[in-house]
Structure formats: C-alpha cells, structure tokens
Amino acid sequence: MQFCPKCSGLMIPKKEGSKTVNFCPKCNFKVKEENPDKKVIKEQIKKGPSFKFDVVEKDSESYPLTEIKCEECGHEKAYTWEVQTRAADEPATKFFKCEKCKHVWRDYS
16 A cells, blocks of 8 residues: 555556556556565454353343342342333332342332
8 A cells, every 4th residue: 555645645556558557546646666566465364362152051130139028929138220211300210129039020219
C-alpha cells in the first residue's frame, strides 16, 4: 500500500503497457514500480490457542439473598431483583425467588 506524496491519497496500481504504475485518483500523481513482485502483500493466518469450555450442569443464581418468607413453602430466604415495569416516575417492581422451592413472586410497593 502506498500513499501519494502530494495529497496523501491512496495510490492505486494500474497497468500502462507492460509496466505497472501507481497513481493517485485525487491528483493524478504517478509513480512507476521498478519491480512489482517485491511489493506483494501476503497474509498468513496463524492458528491460535484452542479454547476449552466447562459445561455447567446446574443453574447458579447470581442475585443477592434477602430474608423474606416464601408464600408457598415458608422458607425464610429468597433471591431478589428489581425491574422497572411501569412508568419511570413510579417505583420499580421487586421480584423474589425462593431459595428452596424456586417459587417467584413480586412486590409492587
């Protein structure tokens, strides 16, 4: 890849007779190549390290635990998170998921 020394545009190769000429389409500056074989750009793709992935059989909860009684089984701990389900000027909806029986319920207060 060659750039024009006059306007810094990208030079494009063009055949003129038996010679290859690099020219700038912006300002029409031309440069003759002495040996077009020496300016060949080659790309090599190298194999990177192989990655291994672990298969997780069990779902893990990443939500914080809070002390609240489950409506279904009476367990005292549940995961909690909040989602803005209504208008922005109203409070977010609190969701709970029982640690033991996985029952999900919400609190609108």
